[in-house]
Amino acid sequence: MFFRRMLENRMGMIGLAIILVNVAVAVLAPWIAGDPLKVNVANREAPPSKEYLFGTDEYGRDIFSRVVYGARISFYISILSVVVATIFGVAIGAVAGYYGRWIDNLLMRIMDAIMSFPAILLAIGIMAVLGGHLNNVVIALGFVYIPRFARVVRGSVLSLNEKEFVEASLAMGTNDWVILWRHILPNCMAPLIVQVTVNLAYAILAEASLSFLGLGAPPPAPSWGNILSDARNFMLDAPWMTVFPGIAISLAVLGFNLFGDGLRDVLDPRMK
Amino acid sequence: MIRYIIKRLLYFIPTLLLVALLVFFMVHLIPGDPVMVMLGDNASPENIAATRNALGLDRPLVFQFVFWLGNLVQGDFGTSIQTKQPVLQSIKERFPVTIILTTLALLFSLILALPSGAMAALYQNTQKDYLFMIATVLGVSLPGFWLGLMALLVFSVHFGWFPSIGFVPLWEDFWEGLRYMVLPSTTLGLYMAAVVARMTRSSMLEVLRLEYVTHARAKGLSEWKVVAKHALKNAFAPTLTVIGIQYGRLLGGAVVTETVFSLPGLGKYIVVAIYARDYPVVQGCILFIALIYVVINLVVDLLYSYFDPRIEYQ
Numbered sequence: 001m002f003f004r005r006m007l008e009n010r011m012g013m014i015g016l017a018i019i020l021v022n023v024a025v026a027v028l029a030p031w032i033a034g035d036p037l038k039v040n041v042a043n044r045e046a047p048p049s050k051e052y053l054f055g056t057d058e059y060g061r062d063i064f065s066r067v068v069y070g071a072r073i074s075f076y077i078s079i080l081s082v083v084v085a086t087i088f089g090v091a092i093g094a095v096a097g098y099y100g101r102w103i104d105n106l107l108m109r110i111m112d113a114i115m116s117f118p119a120i121l122l123a124i125g126i127m128a129v130l131g132g133h134l135n136n137v138v139i140a141l142g143f144v145y146i147p148r149f150a151r152v153v154r155g156s157v158l159s160l161n162e163k164e165f166v167e168a169s170l171a172m173g174t175n176d177w178v179i180l181w182r183h184i185l186p187n188c189m190a191p192l193i194v195q196v197t198v199n200l201a202y203a204i205l206a207e208a209s210l211s212f213l214g215l216g217a218p219p220p221a222p223s224w225g226n227i228l229s230d231a232r233n234f235m236l237d238a239p240w241m242t243v244f245p246g247i248a249i250s251l252a253v254l255g256f257n258l259f260g261d262g263l264r265d266v267l268d269p270r271m272k
Numbered sequence: 273m274i275r276y277i278i279k280r281l282l283y284f285i286p287t288l289l290l291v292a293l294l295v296f297f298m299v300h301l302i303p304g305d306p307v308m309v310m311l312g313d314n315a316s317p318e319n320i321a322a323t324r325n326a327l328g329l330d331r332p333l334v335f336q337f338v339f340w341l342g343n344l345v346q347g348d349f350g351t352s353i354q355t356k357q358p359v360l361q362s363i364k365e366r367f368p369v370t371i372i373l374t375t376l377a378l379l380f381s382l383i384l385a386l387p388s389g390a391m392a393a394l395y396q397n398t399q400k401d402y403l404f405m406i407a408t409v410l411g412v413s414l415p416g417f418w419l420g421l422m423a424l425l426v427f428s429v430h431f432g433w434f435p436s437i438g439f440v441p442l443w444e445d446f447w448e449g450l451r452y453m454v455l456p457s458t459t460l461g462l463y464m465a466a467v468v469a470r471m472t473r474s475s476m477l478e479v480l481r482l483e484y485v486t487h488a489r490a491k492g493l494s495e496w497k498v499v500a501k502h503a504l505k506n507a508f509a510p511t512l513t514v515i516g517i518q519y520g521r522l523l524g525g526a527v528v529t530e531t532v533f534s535l536p537g538l539g540k541y542i543v544v545a546i547y548a549r550d551y552p553v554v555q556g557c558i559l560f561i562a563l564i565y566v567v568i569n570l571v572v573d574l575l576y577s578y579f580d581p582r583i584e585y586q
Contacts, residue, residue, distance in 0.1 A: 117520075117565070119524060120521075209417060250415065254409065
């Protein structure tokens with residue numbers, strides 16, 4: 001049922017296709033592209049050509065290779081940070097919603113405080129403290145996105161608490177954790193999956209912004225934001241450095257947004 | 273409604289405290305000795321001791337927090353390690369740039385979003401509606417700072433229509449100042465425009481189905497009156513909440529936009545301070561922006577009760 005309706009959702013399927021192409025590019029990078037770090041001084045700032053599809057940068061590095069390898073960094077950070085946010089967010093939201101009272105109050109006030117910061121700003125602050133490193137970006141973005149998942153899960157748990165099948169399990173003396181794990185969480189999956197997809201899009205954008213500011217994976221790592229950050233100094237001489245990484249970011253984000261919208265329409269029509 | 277307003281105001285205080293606590297702990301997260309990280313490896317022992325003392329790092333953590341909070345309440349946001357200037361002073365100098373940028377971005381996005389969202393709802397499932405949906409999904413997918421770079425390439429470098437970087441205060445030369453802000457504010461506001469437009473569309477769709485709209489139509493009111501006077505006001509309440517939340521995104525996005533266009537605002541100040549490891553500045557600016565954001569959301573919630581008086585505080 002779900003799969004048939006998803007297959008009929010044209011926009012969602014276009015999104016999925018974009019995601020799959022992107023994943024394929026990231027996985028197959030060594031076979032599609034050359035060395036993204038190879039310096040070639042003779043070919044500095046060369047415009048796009050047959051040899052260098054997207055041109056070269058100020059060190060003569062091939063932009064096409066850098067963009068292709070950039071997909072790896074982008075996916076690594078976005079997927080891991082969303083995994084971190086999901087694990088902590090689900091745990092916090094489930095405990096808050098299930099036990100209620102002061103635990104709920106305490107946990108959700110902390111979540112509110114985290115949400116009181118513009119997400120990217122808090123991530124910038126955390127990166128300023130932790131220092132530029134791939135895994136620090138995962139920590140920073142993962143932390144910043146926890147409340148979104150906690151809220152979604154808490155909301156679903158609250159509505160499920162009232163349901164008869166939960167009350168029945170309680171009456172039978174089932175262990176709290178078993179109820180949460182076996183009965184409640186599986187029923188939170190629909191909004192959770194939508195949230196994961198949408199947050200993957202956010203994380204890709206945020207990672208690109210952070211590395212554009214010089215707070216992501218340190219250079220010469222070929223992250224899309226890093227390439228754009230370099231490109232800014234060579235806009236007059238090498239505009240291609242600006243054009244292609246941006247298209248790559250846009251496509252990656254577009255894929256998750258389209259797929260997320262499709263999932264939302266199919267899984268959770270109320271959220272529309 | 274009054275109960276709601278009082279509760280909302282009461283709940284504002286713990287939020288502020290928790291926000292302050294988070295910012296406070298941020299600096300204590302620095303791995304190793306924060307003073308060494310700030311001053312670098314070549315710092316003299318006296319310098320280290322003096323900085324540690326100035327930051328109060330030689331006292332217990334709880335004491336440090338209370339002390340810091342006490343200073344904050346008195347308007348002391350700390351002192352820059354680099355310039356030895358009070359952080360609040362520098363914030364005051366730079367904040368107008370950020371406020372102008374984000375306000376223009378907000379205006380731009382509302383002018384674009386509200387009419388187009390309402391129109392899309394009226395033309396639901398027609399070609400116009402589909403075009404609208406495609407435009408909004410593009411709007412939330414294209415990175416604003418990249419659009420900024422592209423706009424610079426096309427409109428400043430190629431056509432020479434707009435100055436490429438820099439800032440002229442609006443209060444000194446309004447039109448010239450505006451010319452400098454066109455590209456930064458539109459590229460920053462586009463994301464918000466897309467989100468608000470979608471929200472307007474879906475809340476309009478919900479409202480248009482309600483009986484009172486049918487009643488207004490049956491009464492023979494013109495379609496314009498039905499939409500503008502009756503439907504839009506109710507549809508606006510959920511949209512308003514989205515605007516409040518999105519304003520935070522503008523404040524965050526401003527950090528990147530100011531870097532792209534070299535605008536001398538708070539965002540650029542934070543980035544420069546990070547490179548200089550000037551943590552009191554980073555801490556002060558982030559706290560300041562978070563406070564602004566919390567206050568804006570408070571105002572939005574209070575306004576909400578005007579647009580939708582049925583609201584209850586859960």
